Each structure stands twice: as C-alpha cells, then as structure tokens.
Amino acid sequence: METSMKPRIIVGLGSCGIAAGAAKTFDKLLMLSYSGKYDFVLSKTSCIGMCYKEPLVEVQDKSGSVIYGDMTEDKVIAVIEEHFSTDKFVEKMAVHASYSEASEDAYFNGQVKIALRNCGYIDPESIEEAETKDAYKAIRNILENDIKQLDVIQTMLDSGLRGRGGGGFPTGMKWKFAFQNENKQKYIICNADEGDPGAFMDRSLLEGDPHAVLEGMIIGGYAVGASTGIIYCRAEYPLAIKRLNIAIKQAQEKGYLGAKVMGNDHFSFDIYVKEGAGAFVCGEETALIASIEGERGMPRKRPPFPAVSGLWKKPTNINNVETWGNVPWIMNHGAAAYSAYGTEKSKGTKVFAITGKIKHGGLVEVPMGITINDIIYKLGGGIQNDKKFKAVQLGGPSGGCIPAELGHTIVDYDSVNATGAIMGSGGMVVMDETTCMIDLAKFFLHFTQDESCGKCTFCRIGTKRMLEILERITEGKGEPTDIEKLETLAFQIKNNSLCGLGQTAPNPVLTTLKYFRNEYEAHIFNKKCPAKVCKPLLTYTIDTEKCTGCTVCGKKCPSSAIEGGRKTVHSIHQNLCIQCGECFNVCKFDAVLVE
Amino acid sequence: MRIQRFQVEKIKQEQKQVDLGPLEHLFEKYRGKSGNLIPLLQGTQHLYGFIPAPAFELISKETGIEIADIYGVATFYAQFRLNPVGKNIIKVCHGTACHVQNANSITDAMKDELEVKDGETTPDGLFTLESVACLGCCSLAPVMMIGENTFAKLTGKLASKVIREMKVNMDKEI
Numbered sequence: 001m002e003t004s005m006k007p008r009i010i011v012g013l014g015s016c017g018i019a020a021g022a023a024k025t026f027d028k029l030l031m032l033s034y035s036g037k038y039d040f041v042l043s044k045t046s047c048i049g050m051c052y053k054e055p056l057v058e059v060q061d062k063s064g065s066v067i068y069g070d071m072t073e074d075k076v077i078a079v080i081e082e083h084f085s086t087d088k089f090v091e092k093m094a095v096h097a098s099y100s101e102a103s104e105d106a107y108f109n110g111q112v113k114i115a116l117r118n119c120g121y122i123d124p125e126s127i128e129e130a131e132t133k134d135a136y137k138a139i140r141n142i143l144e145n146d147i148k149q150l151d152v153i154q155t156m157l158d159s160g161l162r163g164r165g166g167g168g169f170p171t172g173m174k175w176k177f178a179f180q181n182e183n184k185q186k187y188i189i190c191n192a193d194e195g196d197p198g199a200f201m202d203r204s205l206l207e208g209d210p211h212a213v214l215e216g217m218i219i220g221g222y223a224v225g226a227s228t229g230i231i232y233c234r235a236e237y238p239l240a241i242k243r244l245n246i247a248i249k250q251a252q253e254k255g256y257l258g259a260k261v262m263g264n265d266h267f268s269f270d271i272y273v274k275e276g277a278g279a280f281v282c283g284e285e286t287a288l289i290a291s292i293e294g295e296r297g298m299p300r301k302r303p304p305f306p307a308v309s310g311l312w313k314k315p316t317n318i319n320n321v322e323t324w325g326n327v328p329w330i331m332n333h334g335a336a337a338y339s340a341y342g343t344e345k346s347k348g349t350k351v352f353a354i355t356g357k358i359k360h361g362g363l364v365e366v367p368m369g370i371t372i373n374d375i376i377y378k379l380g381g382g383i384q385n386d387k388k389f390k391a392v393q394l395g396g397p398s399g400g401c402i403p404a405e406l407g408h409t410i411v412d413y414d415s416v417n418a419t420g421a422i423m424g425s426g427g428m429v430v431m432d433e434t435t436c437m438i439d440l441a442k443f444f445l446h447f448t449q450d451e452s453c454g455k456c457t458f459c460r461i462g463t464k465r466m467l468e469i470l471e472r473i474t475e476g477k478g479e480p481t482d483i484e485k486l487e488t489l490a491f492q493i494k495n496n497s498l499c500g501l502g503q504t505a506p507n508p509v510l511t512t513l514k515y516f517r518n519e520y521e522a523h524i525f526n527k528k529c530p531a532k533v534c535k536p537l538l539t540y541t542i543d544t545e546k547c548t549g550c551t552v553c554g555k556k557c558p559s560s561a562i563e564g565g566r567k568t569v570h571s572i573h574q575n576l577c578i579q580c581g582e583c584f585n586v587c588k589f590d591a592v593l594v595e
Numbered sequence: 596m597r598i599q600r601f602q603v604e605k606i607k608q609e610q611k612q613v614d615l616g617p618l619e620h621l622f623e624k625y626r627g628k629s630g631n632l633i634p635l636l637q638g639t640q641h642l643y644g645f646i647p648a649p650a651f652e653l654i655s656k657e658t659g660i661e662i663a664d665i666y667g668v669a670t671f672y673a674q675f676r677l678n679p680v681g682k683n684i685i686k687v688c689h690g691t692a693c694h695v696q697n698a699n700s701i702t703d704a705m706k707d708e709l710e711v712k713d714g715e716t717t718p719d720g721l722f723t724l725e726s727v728a729c730l731g732c733c734s735l736a737p738v739m740m741i742g743e744n745t746f747a748k749l750t751g752k753l754a755s756k757v758i759r760e761m762k763v764n765m766d767k768e769i
Contacts, residue, residue: 019747235674
C-alpha cells in the first residue's frame with residue numbers, strides 16, 4: 001500500500017475490458033462510492049493481460065490486494081459489498097490474491113513482466129503514478145550523470161535485446177548505425193502499426209503504460225542524436241492514441257520532452273503521434289516512412305536502410321512499441337539483469353497474445369526459452385472444452401503453424417524459425433481438431449492478398465493465384481497438381497518480392513503443407529474435410545436410431561431436402577442438400593451426422 | 596489490392612450540395628507542413644463521414660498536389676471512404692482469433708438480416724456492414740462493433756438479435 005490506508009478499488013479499463021463491459025462496471029462502482037456506504041478510492045488502470053476473466057476489478061486494502069474476475073455490472077456490487085462487510089475476500093470470484101492462493105495463480109506465476117511491468121498496475125493517464133514506478137528515472141540518470149551516447153548504445157548491445165516487431169534485429173546495432181551517421185537531423189520512429197490479426201500486445205502496452213514507450217524513445221533519441229520522435233499508431237486504436245497524447249502533454253509539462261530535456265543544454269527532443277490510415281503493409285519500415293511522408297504506403301528498396309536514409313531522406317531509427325518499452329527497464333537494471341533471462345541468442349522476455357481455442361486467452365510475458373506446451377497448458381490452462389490440441393499459429397499472416405507434435409519447441413527467434421514459422425510480433429493463435437488447416441491457410445492468404453500494396457508482381461498476382469487454388473481445394477474442386485503448383489508459386493513469391501509482406505506471405509501455406517499435407521490430400525483426392533469445416537465437402541445424413549421424427553430439421557431446411565413426417569424417421573436427399581448445416585444445428589437428439 | 600472505383604455520375608449527383616466551408620480550418624492547421632495529405636484526408640472524413648468528391652478538388656487546389664495523387668492515396672488506405680455511410684457502421688471482426696471461432700457465420704447472419712452485401716449500406720441508410728481486420732479483443736472472439744459498442748462471444752443468432760433490437764429501439768425513438 002503506497003498511499004493512504006483507504007481501500008482502493010481499481011477497474012481494468014483497457015480496450016478488451018471495455019469490450020467486456022468494464023465501463024459499466026466502473027459506473028456502478030462510482031455510484032457506490034457516491035452513496036457513501038463504504039469509504040474507498042476508485043481508480044482505473046489498463047489491461048493486466050487476463051482477458052478471459054474481463055472485466056477485472058482489483059481491491060487493495062490493509063490485507064493486501066485481490067483481483068476479482070468476471071466483474072460485470074450485475075455482479076460487481078454484491079462482491080464488493082461482501083468483501084467490505086465481511087472484511088474477507090470473496091474466494092469464489094477471486095482470480096489472484098497477494099495473501100492467499102487463488103484460482104488463477106498459474107497464469108500469473110509463469111510470467112516475468114518487464115515490458116508490461118506497469119500495465120494493469122498504474123493509472124495510464126497519471127504521470128505521477130508512472131513516476132512512482134520509476135518512469136523517467138533512466139533518462140534522468142543518463143542526463144544527470146552525463147552518460148555518453150556510446151555507453152547507452154553499448155548497454156543495449158550487451159542486453160541482447162532484439163527487435164520485438166518480428167524481425168529480431170539487435171536493437172543496439174540499429175542504434176549504432178543511426179548514431180554513426182553524421183547528418184545533423186535524425187529521426188526516431190515508434191512503429192505502433194500493429195496489424196497482425198491476433199496480436200494486441202502493442203495496443204495493451206500503449207494503453208497501459210504509455211510513459212514507458214515515451215521514455216524508451218527519449219533514451220533512443222539521446223543515444224542516436226535525434227531531436228524528433230514520431231509514433232505511427234494505427235487508427236483502429238483510438239484509446240491508445242488518446243492516452244499517448246495525454247502522456248506526451250504531461251511529459252512536456254514536466255520537462256521530459258521539449259527544448260532542453262530536463263534542463264540539459266545539449267539535448268532537445270519532442271514526440272508526436274501520427275495516425276495510420278489502415279494498411280497492413282505500413283508495418284514494414286520503409287512503407288511506414290512513405291506513409292508518414294503522406295504518400296501511398298508502398299515499400300522502398302533497401303539499401304539504403306532507414307539508418308542511412310529514412311524519413312525525409314534523413315537517418316531514421318525505427319523500433320517497435322514493445323522494444324521501446326523494454327529500454328528504460330534495461331537502463332535502470334543493467335544489461336546483465338535483462339540478459340539473465342532467455343536463451344543464448346534470444347535474451348529477455350517476450351509478450352505473447354494467446355487467443356483462439358484456449359481456455360485462458362490473454363496477454364502473457366514470458367522469458368524466452370519457455371516451451372510452447374508450457375505456454376498453452378501451464379499459463380493458458382489448456383484447450384477449450386478439453387478438445388485435442390492440433391497446432392498453434394505464430395507470427396500472424398507472415399508466420400506459420402507449429403503442430404502439436406512440436407509443442408516442445410522452445411520459444412526463441414532461431415528455434416521458431418527452424419520450424420518454418422516466425423516469432424513475429426507474438427500473436428499465438430491456438431487451434432484444436434475442429435480447425436481446418438487449409439481453411440486457415442486460405443484465411444491468411446486472403447488477408448495478405450487483400451493487403452498487398454501491388455508494387456511487386458509476384459506478391460500482387462502470385463498470392464491471388466495461390467488463393468484461387470486454395471479456394472478451389474476447399475470447394476472440393478482441387479486438382480491433383482494443386483499441391484505442386486502451390487509450392488512453385490510460394491517459392492517464386494518468396495524470392496521475388498521486395499518487402500517482408502510478400503517474402504513471408506506464402507509461409508502459412510508452406511508450413512501447413514509441411515505438417516498437414518495429409519489434410520490437403522484428403523481435400524483434393526478424397527474430397528473430405530477432416531476437420532468438418534469446408535462445407536461443400538460435407539455430407540449430412542440422419543441417424544435412423546436416434547431420429548425421433550420431430551420434424552424440426554425439415555421445417556428449417558432451406559432447400560426442402562429433408563423428407564419425413566411426424567414420428568417417422570427422416571432422410572436427407574443428397575442431391576437437394578446445400579450443406580448449410582442448419583439441420584445439424586437444430587437437431588436436439590444428435591441425430592444428424594456429418595462426414 | 597485495394598481498388599475502389601468512383602461512380603462519377605452518381606457521386607456528382609449526390610454530392611453537389613456539400614458545404615466545403617468547414618475544411619478551411621483544416622487547411623490552416625496543416626498549411627505548409629510536409630506530409631500533410633493523410634491528416635487532411637482524415638480530417639475531411641472526420642467532418643463528413645466520408646470524403647466528398649468536391650473536397651478532392653479543393654484539397655488539390657490548396658496543397659498543389661495532383662488530384663490523381665490524392666485519389667491514389669485515398670484509395671490505398673482502407674480507412675478512407677468515398678461514399679456516404681449508414682448511420683450505424685457494423686464492423687464484424689475477421690481477425691485470426693475470430694476466424695477460428697467462426698466469424699464467417701456472423702457476417703453471413705448480418706447479410707441475411709440486413710439484406711446487403713459486405714461493404715454495402717442498407718437502402719434506408721441505417722446500417723453499413725463491414726468486415727474488418729482485428730479489433731484487438733481476441734479473447735472475446737467472435738466480436739463485432741457497432742459504433743462504440745462491442746458485442747462479444749457472438750453467434751449468428753445473437754448477432755441478428757442485436758440488430759433486431761436496435762431496429763426496435765430506433766422505431767421507438769421516431
């Protein structure tokens with residue numbers, strides 16, 4: 001307890017929390033506080049990462065802290081009243097308690113929070129709260145003790161931090177290149193154009209602890225000799241943009257930003273936010289620069305690299321949100337403390353967004369080197385409805401699928417690359433036996449095809465042809481040569497595209513071909529979808545033993561393919577059936593079989 | 596690839612009456628700044644809900660950027676709309692997590708319920724149906740957003756119910 005002895009109630013108001021109804025929960029608690037029935041301080045924080053239990057409400061009192069999950073507006077008041085009136089925590093709703101075991105401890109205990117150190121613990125709109133958690137301590141230390149630029153860069157090199165946006169390039173090295181350039185005007189960019197579907201760690205960090213990102217950029221600006229920082233944030237994150245702008249204003253007022261940072265005569269630095277306009281390719285650094293310059297976000301040829309000629313042809317250093325968030329911690333705790341976590345070539349921690357068919361979906365920060373199985377079973381609690389774990393998709397549309405058999409793979413840049421997937425920004429979509437891998441590959445290809453900027457022919461047209469083949473396969477019209485064609489096209493696209501989007505676009509197809517080739521073959525040769533997803537390949541029949549003749553399916557059937565009167569066993573005319581699955585959905589007796 | 600063609604005649608008819616006065620303060624704000632085109636377009640869309648054709652001409656005149664280049668930028672980014680939208684924009688999330696939790700069934704239910712295709716607006720101008728990439732609340736998948744409200748853990752039936760309830764409420768307001 002840092003402040004008074006008054007109990008504090010903290011509501012998690014990140015985007016996910018708000019989507020789950022946290023704003024209404026907050027309003028209920030506000031009413032309770034106005035009623036004067038109990039004496040407490042109400043405040044807000046951002047995402048603590050436990051999305052599957054949102055909305056989350058934390059109560060801090062003299063005994064310590066307890067977090068309650070599933071605190072929708074209808075439940076919250078009862079729980080809080082019970083907590084206060086009995087002076088004990090309500091065990092059945094608690095997900096985590098500082099002084100006792102609670103149901104979801106495994107989710108917290110497996111984590112090491114460095115980038116997300118303050119997310120879910122501070123009010124992101126209060127710079128004072130951030131300062132109590134060491135915000136701006138690192139830059140203060142650097143400026144007051146006159147630490148040399150090269151020493152800062154050396155610390156980053158020693159820490160072993162690699163770019164968290166997916167590329168995995170050593171951050172210190174990037175800074176060194178930008179530092180060595182003698183041009184007087186240099187830029188720092190924070191890439192917050194988190195476009196991978198299934199990844200939301202950058203959004204959570206920006207919403208939960210914007211000052212960490214700002215301080216990281218200020219340190220970066222000092223190290224490379226830049227005077228301007230730009231945060232390129234996707235427009236789909238309005239809350240992140242709002243909180244960043246609040247944070248920037250507060251930092252300017254406190255002198256952490258602006259002319260003569262913290263009174264230092266030799267260092268001026270300012271930051272502004274640039275809103276993206278919705279193009280996935282702008283996550284690529286040269287496309288991002290083009291977009292800031294007001295052009296179509298199309299990638300440019302490298303070299304020259306941005307460190308030599310970037311924004312407005314000036315040396316520019318671009319890092320991702322999570323990378324920037326790690327920087328102040330490393331400067332405060334030293335390179336050795338950071339590199340103590342992780343594996344030989346991948347140091348520190350990585351944030352993952354676990355989603356899909358997982359029990360405990362949310363945001364976790366774990367040390368590099370943990371196995372995929374540990375993330376899924378220990379932190380994630382296993383697969384929904386205890387179904388069979390089939391594969392995990394890492395790295396979004398540029399990544400690939402890692403099958404369950406390789407669940408022992410450790411999570412670091414090199415081990416993940418060896419499977420054919422990539423670490424990417426850290427989106428981890430878990431799939432069970434009901435996910436069709438061809439349908440998934442089609443989904444990703446549809447995405448990259450839609451987002452291709454159109455500059456390179458192979459990316460623009462090649463992905464289109466690949467998509468057409470996949471569509472044909474899932475419609476039951478696959479041809480025997482299709483697998484070979486997919487492989488040829490994938491090879492050509494990989495080798496003839498300028499930027500990361502095109503070079504990695506075939507990855508979802510290649511990895512599913514590598515690990516789930518039998519599914520492709522089942523679709524093409526046997527015209528069956530083993531996961532029962534691709535509707536044109538399904539056959540619906542009626543189990544004559546189970547059918548009670550209730551006529552519900554017949555009434556629902558849009559193509560009148562079901563025959564059978566009341567109390568007589570029904571049958572489906574296959575020539576009329578359009579595989580819509582409506583009969584399967586409505587049958588109460590599990591009498592509709594699908595194959 | 597993002598190609599969105601203009602239906603010139605239709606646009607001219609619909610957009611003759613647009614008052615471009617409010618754009619003036621945008622020009623003042625961004626005049627002379629490099630890289631100002633995207634913020635200008637964003638500002639315009641913020642004012643009108645879409646970018647009216649006459650605004651393109653005015654922006655070109657003010658900034659000196661060729662109108663073709665402005666169209667190029669506006670059609671490249673998914674955010675910019677060149678046609679008016681409905682009163683309520685339904686954004687059905689098609690991120691990976693929503694996809695594996697069957698987001699397609701949500702879009703299908705919406706198409707049936709509203710009798711429009713993806714990206715279209717209902718004839719009464721009340722709803723526009725859109726598929727969007729990740730909305731960022733993957734653990735609540737599948738989700739859709741209508742205005743500022745997010746609807747989580749949906750099924751096709753639940754989604755249709757949301758729309759029917761909205762229609763009933765709107766009728767009451769009238």
